Amino acid sequence: MSALPVASGHSRALVIRNLVKEYRPGQPVLRDISLTVSEPGIVAIIGPSGTGKSTLIRCINRLVDPTSGSIVLGGTDLAKLQGEALRQARRRLGMVFQEYNLVERLTVIENVLCGRLGYVPVWRAWTRRFPEADIARAFSLLDSVGLTEFATRRADQLSGGQRQRVGIARAVMQDPDLVLADEPTSSLDPKTSVEIMELLAKVGRERDIPVLVNIHNVALAKRYALRIIGMSKGLVVYDGPPGGLQDTHLAEIYGGEGWME
Amino acid sequence: MSAPPLATGSLRARAFPPNWPLRIGAALFLIYVGYAARILDIRWERFVQGLDNGAKFLGRMFPPNVAADKMQLLLSGMLESLQIAIIATAAGVLLALPLGLFAARNLMPLPVTIAARGVIALCRTFHPVIVAILFVKAVGFGALAGVMALVIATLGFIAKLIAEAIEEMSMKPIEALRAAGAPFLSVVTMGVVPQVLPRFIGFAAYQLDSNLRNSALVGLVGGGGIGATLFTAFQRFDYDFVLTIIIAIIVTVMAGEVLSAFMRRIYQDEAPSGIVVESPAGRLWRRFTPLERGLRLAFWSLAALALGWSLQTIEVIPEFLYDAPEQTADLFARMWPIDWSYFGKTVGEALVETLHTATLGTILAILLATPVALMCARNVSPSPWVNAIGRFILVATRSIHTLVWALLFVAVFGPGALAGVMAVAVHSIGFTGKFLSEAIEEAKAGPIEALRAAGASRLSVLLKGFWPQVKPAFLAVSLFRWDINVRESAVLGLVGAGGLGVALQASMDNLYWDQVGLVLLVIFVVVVVTEIVTTTIRSRVI
Ligand SMILES: Nc1ncnc2c1ncn2[C@@H]1O[C@H](COP(=O)(O)OP(=O)(O)OP(=O)(O)O)[C@@H](O)[C@H]1O
């Protein structure tokens, strides 16, 4: 593996060092992960089921608490944060979920505005009186994900692909420095999956931020990612451009070869 | 096409082989009913004699008394009950919101949920009548004691349901909002509330009409309202006025049900989707259309007015209110040390009587409720008239509380457990029948149509088409009702219908607080054990 890049001066760089996660003591799921992500665009994480991809992503925004190691973003170590400071930091981390995780009984626009909850006081959430600038931006985000007509539709009336677009708009609404996406396309058909990856790539490009995507579809990963991270058994076993990902790497990541035929 | 012959040598299969476990179960069941009836001294002669009395009693009830002075009494009693119900619902629901949230194990740390669950269990264990009695002793006769008792009941009921609703909601959106850095209260506002609101509105609306019914109840023991008027009428043998009051209660409760159905419709069906407005700053979104905003404003103003009116008329003497905790504590202090010897003398026997009353009452209720449920179910009885009559029976039996039914049946059958069994049975018709008819209406039409198409008789359609589909609901409802009936049977003695309530009344009349303490403890244990038994059966069988 190549040495970690030294020049991580980019203020938005995510620098993970020696990250270990054990759900049960003595049984590490993440063994010793060190990564630096600073370049904008999609960084795909691939690897077999159960290897700890979701755990890694959820450690970054602390939906899961790491056992040891540091996760530095823009100069702060996310692994050490608690309470109010953690909330402040989470605002800068957008997350997109496999099952969209929308509030079903709220409208699309309300779901997008949920991305502002870290910024606005509770009374605004209660009365739904979000700042006008936020509302205007929520609408323009809906335009850019192609859901202009659906603003006042309830989220549970949307198709999977439409819901994922709302999920992405909600993440972008946070004004994130980094977007995390845990298998954003696994519940979608092939065509919609491509559209969603397209959208995530656009978010990375236009906002000039890294988009870390867990994905099982290697072809999609190769097509959209600028960099691929291959994980196996809690370790990073490949880290480089999609072009360099050979069958031997895939065999190492997923194990065996018969499945590749 | 001819079917191939069955493999030779095998036993001839019978379509419906005799079901021995069922037969043995049925035999044991009959033996139990006979045995329990003997213990409770329920005999045919007494029943027949009671019917005779009942006819006379009915004769004295008709025509209902509508003299001007009585109407005056009725009106002031009803208004006070309404006020009690409004205050109790508002205060109870308001307190139940945080309590239910604290009890939700998926949002709160363990110690907090344990504490909150403890409070909820305490509120739920004692029948509102017992709570009312204690508050009457603590703050004196009148509406305040009634309000406090109903607040406790509302609190326990609603908080439990809120906690359950929160625990059943999806955690996925909650996780997303947390990941976006939302503070806890914003997570509750945008993630929890939308998910539990429809059910919450349902409970709150239900609780308002339940409190209307219950306010008739607390009055029986000095908690004010129409219950007090009713009890006085009974004591004076003004049976024609009793009938007037009962009709008035039924009508009010029915009106309450219509109102709460209306409220559910406004708030529950569709979450508002809001409107998009163009403004110089760009497109804006408003949560409500002007019409929706107006309706809501009207609703809340009305609610505030009703509450203000109630608070103004119900005399809440602040000194009494502040004094209440001390007085209640003093009451419990006097119960200590508990007089254990009272158990052998009276309470043990009363306990057995209470359990049998609840069980026999539930069995009888199911027998009575099944035909009514069939009348109500539109997929069984297509005639709207039959449906309407069935529904009326359900509402009427349910509107009159068990304790009020017990008063009536004591007048008919004389004091004792027979009156108790009848009261439990008749009041339970409404609840049991309602849930049964809903289960029947939810039965899938496919198998039913197949049977009908095959020319099956009505009875076989019921037995082979509906019964297998409604059986789980039937068992669940029976079990749930039995649980409730155990609680109810424990207080029936307060009006002379047998069981633990008789012992409670006797020791209270004599001011033997150490005996009161024992009875309360026994009731507490029985309720807890019943709840454990029913939840275990439910999780095993259903
Ligand atoms: N909350 C948890 N408690 C205990 N063990 C967990 C928990 N979450 C995940 N694990 C375990 O950690 C390991 C890694 O899980 P993780 O979900 O991170 O894998 P993954 O690579 O995302 O798999 P997939 O591709 O199937 O989503 C698995 O063995 C899993 O059983």
Ligand SMILES: [Mg+2]
């Ligand atoms: Mg995963």
